[in-house]
Amino acid sequence: MSWLTRVRNSLPFAPRRETPDNLWVKCPSCNEMLFTKEYEDNLSVCPRCNYHGRIGADARLNQLMDEGYELLPAPEVQEDPLKFRDSKRYTERLKQARAKNPHPDAFTAAVGTIVGQKAVVGVQDFMFMGGSMGMAVGAAFVAGAERALEEKCGFIVVTAAGGARMQEGILSLMQMPRATVMTRRLREAGLPYIVVLTDPTTGGVTASYAMLGDVHIAEPGALIGFAGQRVIQETIREQLPDGFQRAEYLHAHGMVDMVVPRRDLRTTLSTLLGYMQPAKAA
Template sequence: MNWFNRVRNSLGFSADKKSTEKDLWIKCKSCQEMLFVAEYEENLCVCPRCDHHGRIGADARLHLLLDDGYQLLDQPVVTEDPLKFKDSKKYTDRLKAARAANPHNDAFVVGSGEINGSPAVVGVQDFSFMGGSMGMAVGMAFCAGAERALTRKCPYVVVTAAGGARMQEGILSLMQMPRATVMTRRLKAAGLPYIVVLTDPTTGGVTASYAMLGDVHIAEPGCLIGFAGQRVIQDTIREKLPEGFQRAEYLHKHGMVDMVVRRHELKETLASVLDYLQPSPETNEAA
C-alpha cells in the first residue's frame, strides 16, 4: 500500500460515487482528447477538437430533427424469442438487459411530426440497443413508420445505425429486409420522398435493404457504411483496401452517398431537401 492510500484510509476518506471523473469526462474515440461530458453533450456529441461525430440515442436524435410537439408511435408487439435461442445467454435475458439500459423496448423508434414546419415521419435506429440489430420488432416498426407517412402523405426519413440482422431471430430477421423494401416501393408509388440518414455504423442486412434504397442518402462525417467487414473483404479479394474505405467521405466520392452533412447542419439540410422533394398539392389530390 502506497503512502497516499495509507493516509487516505487513516482519514476515512471515500469518494462520492455520484461525482467521479468518469461522470465528468469522456475520451474522444478519434483524437483521444479528454472532454467535459457536459460540453460534449451540449455540442451534440461531436468532439469540439477534431469534429468526430459520436453516437447518440434515439430520443436525442428525434429531438434534434423534429420540431417540438412530435408524437412517438407505439412500438409494435411481436413474438419474442420465436426460436428459443440460446448462446452464452438466453435471448430473453439479452432483451431484458437491453431494455433495462434503454428507454425503449427495441432498436427502432418512430416519431411523427414536422421538420421546420414541414410534415414528416422520422424513424431512428438506436445502436445502443443490441447494436441496432434488425429483428422482427425493428422491421415492423420500420413498416409502421412508412404506413404513417402514407397515411399523412408526407416524407419518411430514416436514420440508420446497425450491425446488421439479429442472429437470435434467424431467418425471421432476414425476412425484414424484403418487408422493408416493399414499403419503400409503396412510398415511391405514392410519390412520397424516402430519405435515409446514414450514421455510424450502418452495416450488414440494414445496408443491404432499406439503408440504400432512399431517394436521397445523407451521411454524417466519418461514419462506417458497408455490408461485410473490411477484414472479410480484404481476405476475400486478397488486396489491400484503399484509405478510408467504407467511410462516408469515400462513399460520397464514389457516388453511393449524395452528401456528407455535419450533425449541427442536419436538420436544416433535411428541411431544404424535403422542401424540394415535397409532393405538390396536385399529387396529393391524385393519390
C-alpha cells in the same frame, strides 16, 4: 495501529470531495478529455477533431425534430420465436438490453415536423443490441412508413446497425423484403424517402432499406458497408484503400449523395422535404 494511521487520524484533513463519474468523456478518435456538458452541447461531436459520436434514439429525435413530436407506439411481435440460446437465452438478452434503454427495441419512430416540414422519422439505435434488425425493427419500420403514407409526408430513417439479428434467424432476414416493399409504396405515392447513414451502418440493413432512399445522407466519418473490411480484404486478396467504407470515400465514389455535419442535418432535411414533398402536403 501504525504511526502513519495515528497521525492521519489525528490531523484535521478536509473531507474528500466527490467528483461525478460522468463529468468527463473521452473522445474515441483523438483521445481528448472533454467536459460532458461541452460535448453534449455540441451535439455529441468532438470540438477538437469533429468526431461524430454515437447517440441514442431520443437524443437523435430531439436534435432533428421540432418540439411536440409524437412517438409512434412500438409494434408487438412474437419474442424469441426460435427459442434461441447461445451463452444466454435470447429473452435474457432482450431483458438486459431493455434495462439499459428507454425503448423496447432498436427502432423508434415519431411523427412531427422538422423546421415546419411534416415528416415521420425512424431512428435505429445502435445501443440496443447493436441496432440489429429483427422482427420488431421490421415491424416498426413498416409502421413508420404506413404512417407517412397516411399523413402524406416524407419518411426519414436514421440508420445505425450491425446487421440482422442472429437470434431470429431467417425471420430477421425477412425484414429486408418487407422494408423494401414499403419503400416501393412510398415511391409509388410520390412521397420522399430519405436515409441518414450514421456510424455504423452495415450488414442486412445496408443491403436493404439503408440503400433504397431517394436521397442518401451520411454523417462525417460514418462506417458504411455490407461485409467487414477484413473479410473483403481476405476474399479479394488485395489491400483496400485508406478510408474504405467511410462516408467521405463513399461520397467520392457516388454511393451517397452528400456528407452533412450533424449541426447542419436538421436544416438540410427540412430543405430536402420542402423540395420533395407533394405540393398538397408541403
